[in-house]
Amino acid sequence: QVQLVNSGGGLVQTGGSLRLSCAASGRTSMIYVMAWFRQAPGKEREFVATITWSAGSTYYADSVKGRFTISRENDKNTVYLQMESLKPEDTAVYYCAARNYGSGRYIQPYQYTYWGQGTQVTVSS
Secondary structure (H helix, E strand, O other), X not given: OEEEEEEOOEEEEOOOOEEEEEEEEEXXXXXXXXXXXXXXXXXXXXXXXEEXXXXXXXXXXXXXXXXXXXXEEHHHOEEEEEEOOOOHHHXXXXXXXXXXXXXXXXXXXXXXXXXXXOEEEEEEO
């Protein structure tokens, strides 16, 4: 089992920055990939970014490419999402997720087993 705890988030003005953190504990040696998803009110959960745990390979949704950066610190078992140039449409609850094993790219929520509790990000216009 893997446990994930989100932190960060909050209220920021348009154009501002925030950093989210996701601390993993438990059987972290089994993690293949971690990701960030977000869910706005009345909308489905959508993919934001992913990073492989070992190699650090990253992939981003087009909507955040160039503005968000996903990174990890393996010695701290923590993944980060640095968000720059935030827009009102980035407002959502942000969740980190983890998947054990794999060899491809995983961008669908059902492909992840473990989830953080979510953290609210609100961007005011």
